[in-house]
Amino acid sequence: MRRLFTDYGRENRSAAVVGVVASIFARVLDLAPPVLLGYAIDTVIRDEKAFFPFLPGGWLPADDAGRVLFVSGLIAGSFLFGAGFHWLRNWGWNSFSQHVQHAVRTDTYDEMQRLNMDFFAAKQTGEMMSILSNDVNRLERFLNDGMNSAFRLSVMVVTIAAVLFYYNWQLAFVALVAVPLIGWFTYRFVQTIQPKYADVRSSVGQLNSRLENNLGGIQVIKAANTEDYESERVEDVSEDYFDANWDAIDTRIKFFPALRVISGVGFVLTFAIGGWWVVAGPPLFFTGTLSAGEFVTFILLSQQFIWPMAQFGQIINMYQRARASSERIFGLMDEPSRIEENPDADPLDVEAGEVVYDDVTFGYGDGETIVEDISFEVPGGDTLALVGPTGAGKSTVLKLLLRMYDVDEGTIEIDGQDLRDVTIPSIRRAIGYVSQDTFLFYGTVEENILYGSFDADREAVVEAAKAAEAHEFIQNLPEGYDTMVGERGVKLSGGQRQRVAIARAILKDPDILILDEATSDVDTETEMLIQRSLDDLTENRTTFTIAHRLSTIKDADQIVVLEDGHIVERGTHEDLLAEDGLYANLWGVQAGEIDELPEEFVRRATERTAEVDVDEEGDEHDGDDAGESSEASPAQDD
Structure with a gap:
């Protein structure tokens, strides 16, 4: 919480100062009516004291009726000016809390999206949404309601105590007798409730993750007829949240009634002793006098004093909830990234587009090496194809080129520049990437094609769509390029989404192009049309392509065959067929020559499939293994 105020409060302190100052004046004016009422009783009704002796006589009325009206005017003025200061107080605290909330949310998101991909593979989307939404909103409620109430009540307590x-x-000590007990009781409440609120925040994150996964996979749920099963799973996580939340609620609802009882002790004692004092003189060891007006003021102010003391528990409760949320927020902000940009890095300068992998080794930090000793050279303008069985590491190799991860050993260079010595944004500006897991944002078709090339005009968008064989189907949509594609592009077919993604890459016109199963979701005829367009796109452009349909890469300048993270073959299509190795066997599978495949190849294929099924993390990391979108990773929960 100290960090919250240090990092974000200082930037908005002017609004907080307005809130603090207005709180002081508002609460002082709130206390004026009971003080003036008691004063009027003693000076006008009972005539026991002089009427405002510190004011010039010419300002004051001479008769009692005029004096009553004079005091009434002062009370009315206190209400009027108090209302103005209450508005200013609320404006200051609301402005402060809203600006801090906005800054915290945007900074947290900015830090999160800059983390490398293995963070998203390990985290659930629902949990991240819970932090960015629920936890940040909880901070706003504390900064507004909690801080507002804290200053308001502090001013009230101090001012009432002074009066x-x-x-x-002597009677003031009686009114304040419950304060130490309230302080101790509140301290015990804080110690008890803090870990319970942490459990609540964790359980709500799990609940959000389960709901997000199920809503994202609703089609699979319906197709598998597993609604009852998923309802039970949601009920389980909802019950965990219920138990954690009820535990905190149970503690809270016991605390506040007890606090009210303790707070009421001071009021009862004040009334009993003060009333006796006025009627029969000072009781017990008390000395001096107490007028009726002073007694009325004591009763009214004690009543206002007791409830603020009880409300401090509410503020402590809000503080603990905000503290639990702030720990999650700053924990996400401080999440370390495996990718660190050199502060002296220069932008990448692409001329020929030559790419060199030199003894590259990489693992995802779990102790398992995914690719090892990968070396190849791609001259500028050439096309290199990566092929191999599922789980071989093909997508990982190309994500290293995008610097989604940093290599553990070896180097990757573009035109002689080590990727670790150039800025990350310049790398990604130079590379176009079309993934097998096509993601479209909620918006129009045109907005999705424009994504990353926001300055392009409609004419350029249409030309890119034509090159991707997407223009015809877009024209047939209800609103053409202005048609909303729905969440994740759900209103389009898989092939249509893929063509929109290809159009996006074409519009970017990158120096280097990566095609990761870019035509996996289209039919054979559409693939032929897209492939013809891609041939034009890849001409004189350094291109990397991954394809399980080997017919789409047989004309590549170089084909690299991966198995278990190692390069086992390389060459042209004809060279690799002549070697009669792994590539030739994969070609035979697609050619329908299954009966002619070697027994060893079939055995290894069976083993690899079993390894992929068991290795959940490998699934999440390697795009050619089962999709690596962080938004769709239900396997994490199973």
């Missing part, structure tokens, strides 16, 4: 001591210091 009570001014009137009668």
Whole structure:
């Protein structure tokens, strides 16, 4: 919480200062009516004291009726000016809390999206949404309601205590007798409730993750007829949240009634002793006098004093909830990234587009090496194809080129520049990437094609769509390029989404192009049309392509065959067929020559499939293994 105020409060302190100052004036004016009422009783009704002796006589009315009206005017003025200061107080605290909330949310998102991909593979989307939404909103409620109430009540307590001591210091001690007990009781409550709120925040994150996964996979749920099964799973996580939340609620609802009882002790004692004092003189060891007006003021102010003391528990409760949320927020902000940009890095300068992998080794930090000793060279303008069985590491190799991860050993260079010595944004500006897991944002078709090339005009968008064989189907949509594609592009077919993604890459016109199963979701005829367009796109452009349909890459300048993270073959299509190795066997599978495949190849294929099924993390990391979108990773929960 100290960090919250240090990092974000200082930037908005002017609004907080307005809130603090207005709180002071508003609460002082709130206390004026009971003080003036008691004063009027003693000076006008009972005539026991002089009427405002510190004011010039010419300002004051001479008769009692005029004096009553004079005091009434002062009370009315206190209400009027108090209302103005209450508005200013609310404006200051609301402005402060809203600006801090906005800054915290945007900074947290910015830090999160810059983390490398293995963070998203390990985290659930629902949990991240819970932090960015629920936890940040909880901070806003504390900064507005909690801080507002804290200053308001602090001013009230201090001012009331000062007035009570001014009137009668002995009776003031009676009114304040419950304060130490309230302080101890509140401290015990804080110690008890803090870990319970942490459990609540964790359980709500799990609940959000389960709901997000199920809503994202609703089609699979319906197709598998597993609604009852998923309802039970949601019920389980909802019950965990219920138990954690109820545990915190149970503690809270016991605390506040007890606090009210303790707070009421001071009021009862004040009434009993003060009433006796006025009627029969000072009781017990008390000395001095107490007028009726002072007693009325004591009763009214004690009533206002008791409830603020009880409300401090509410503020402590809000503080603990905000503290639990702030720990999650700053924990996400401080999440370390495996990718660190050199502060002296220069932008990448692409001329020929030559790419060199030199003894590259990489693992995802879990102790398992995914690719090892990968070396190849791609001259500028050439096309290199990566092929191999599922789980071989093909997508990982190309994500290293995008610097989604940093290599553990070896180097990757573009035109002689080590990727670790150039800025990350310049790398990604130079590379176009079309993934097998096509993601479209909620918006129009045109907005999705424009994504990353926001300055392009409609004419350029249409030309890119034509090159991707997407223009015809877009024209047939209800609103053409202005048609909303729905969440994740759900209103389009898989092939249509893929063509929109290809159009996006074409519009970017990158120096280097990566095609990761870019035509996996289209039919054979559409693939032929897209492939013809891609041939034009890849001409004189350094291109990397991954394809399980080997027919789409047989004309590549170089084909690299991966198995278990190692390069086992390389060459042209004809060279690799002549070697009669792994590539030739994969070609035979697609050619329908299954009966002619070697027994060893079939055995290894069976083993690899079993390894992929068991290795959940490998699934999440390697795009050619089962999709690596962080938004769709239900396997994490199973």
